[in-house]
Amino acid sequence: MIKIFGKINKSLTKGNWNTTLSSKNEFDDFMLKEIYEQPSALKETIESRINLNKPCNFNELEDIKKILGTFDHIYMVACGTAMHAGIAVKKLYEKLLNIPVTVEIASEFRYQNPIINKKTLAIFISQSGETADTIAALKLAKEKNATTICISNVIGSTITRYSDYSLYTHAGPEIAVASTKAYTSQIMLLGILAIYFAENMQSAPESIIKELKEELLIIPNKINEILNNTQTIKSFAKEAANKKDVFFIGRGIDYAVALEGSLKLKEISYIHSEAYPSGELKHGPIALIENGTIVVSIITDSNLAEKSINNVQEVITRGANVFVITNQELPDFDYNEIIHIPKTNTLISPMLSIIPLQLFSYYIAKEKKLDVDKPRNLAKSVTVE
Numbered sequence: 001m002i003k004i005f006g007k008i009n010k011s012l013t014k015g016n017w018n019t020t021l022s023s024k025n026e027f028d029d030f031m032l033k034e035i036y037e038q039p040s041a042l043k044e045t046i047e048s049r050i051n052l053n054k055p056c057n058f059n060e061l062e063d064i065k066k067i068l069g070t071f072d073h074i075y076m077v078a079c080g081t082a083m084h085a086g087i088a089v090k091k092l093y094e095k096l097l098n099i100p101v102t103v104e105i106a107s108e109f110r111y112q113n114p115i116i117n118k119k120t121l122a123i124f125i126s127q128s129g130e131t132a133d134t135i136a137a138l139k140l141a142k143e144k145n146a147t148t149i150c151i152s153n154v155i156g157s158t159i160t161r162y163s164d165y166s167l168y169t170h171a172g173p174e175i176a177v178a179s180t181k182a183y184t185s186q187i188m189l190l191g192i193l194a195i196y197f198a199e200n201m202q203s204a205p206e207s208i209i210k211e212l213k214e215e216l217l218i219i220p221n222k223i224n225e226i227l228n229n230t231q232t233i234k235s236f237a238k239e240a241a242n243k244k245d246v247f248f249i250g251r252g253i254d255y256a257v258a259l260e261g262s263l264k265l266k267e268i269s270y271i272h273s274e275a276y277p278s279g280e281l282k283h284g285p286i287a288l289i290e291n292g293t294i295v296v297s298i299i300t301d302s303n304l305a306e307k308s309i310n311n312v313q314e315v316i317t318r319g320a321n322v323f324v325i326t327n328q329e330l331p332d333f334d335y336n337e338i339i340h341i342p343k344t345n346t347l348i349s350p351m352l353s354i355i356p357l358q359l360f361s362y363y364i365a366k367e368k369k370l371d372v373d374k375p376r377n378l379a380k381s382v383t384v385e
């Protein structure tokens with residue numbers, strides 16, 4: 001059966017990938033190269049979209065401007081790391097637009113009879129643009145009259161051909177199976193998009209918009225600072241490499257990052273790991289903490305720091321070895337290692353707090369002498385449902 005999906009607004013987009021981007025250069029693995037490419041990849045994502053003195057620039061979205069005020073619900077739909085990027089920006093959208101956002105796993109979304117109508121804006125996120133479940137979810141949203149936008153890294157990919165509007169991350173080719181620069185560039189692009197919507201809808205104070213724009217522009221430099229100081233991460237990775245389980249914990253936006261850190265570790269090091277909201281530990285999983293269990297705690301929200309520390313104390317009491325990633329001045333407590341990352345607005349902090357976690361997984365996999373770029377049982381793009 002042939003289905004017609006209505007008018008699609010597309011402009012011509014030229015690719016800028018070259019052979020330097022598709023070779024390892026001086027790096028041992030594509031994954032490490034792609035981790036280190038994040039500052040330059042994000043500059044490409046930002047390119048010409050943010051201007052401090054003017055509204056953000058999305059020429060591709062001119063037609064959507066006039067109906068922005070009609071949306072009463074936003075869906076973000078994706079798989080794996082791309083879905084985690086959606087979770088990472090949910091709070092930013094809700095704060096700036098005052099519209100509820102639901103982030104859904106594409107393979108679940110399709111079978112849950114989601115409430116979608118012409119007041120729905122559905123955003124589909126996919127590095128490859130070829131993920132079967134995400135494409136099927138997009139087709140469902142179109143059938144139900146949602147306005148659809150896709151965020152992809154691959155020009156002309158299938159998802160971009162079905163979406164009403166296509167936005168590109170321009171992160172350059174991502175070759176390692178474990179996604180790194182695609183994640184941060186998706187958050188960057190989604191962040192700029194949220195600001196663009198808020199500017200057009202006048203739904204957020206100018207001071208917040210200005211601060212966010214200034215912060216987004218300096219994220220690449222702040223990532224560089226983290227990448228230039230990896231010794232502590234390496235030594236903790238060495239300690240964790242022979243463990244069977246690792247827990248990632250955080251509250252609020254830090255829980256979003258915990259999810260992605262845990263996925264990275266599973267994928268490339270084959271260590272079982274769980275991500276939990278810190279406050280939820282005592283409702284079950286704390287039973288698994290014993291002498292030497294590794295717990296990675298992310299603390300970047302000053303409003304939640306004290307409560308997070310209390311949760312960390314609970315696992316330390318039960319013998320856990322704790323690795324803290326923070327941008328706060330924390331009181332002294334009995335952690336094993338601490339990484340200080342630069343401060344930024346909490347709503348966009350995942351782009352910084354994920355970097356030590358990407359490196360942590362990478363160094364563990366190297367310590368175990370695993371094939372980092374091609375982990376077992378996984379493919380770069382999942383084109384079957």
Ligand code: M6R
Binds near residue numbers: 082128130
């Ligand atoms: O190409 P996509 O972004 O649609 O891929 C979605 C997931 O398959 C992908 O993010 C997967 O989880 C990665 N291997 C994670 O590192």
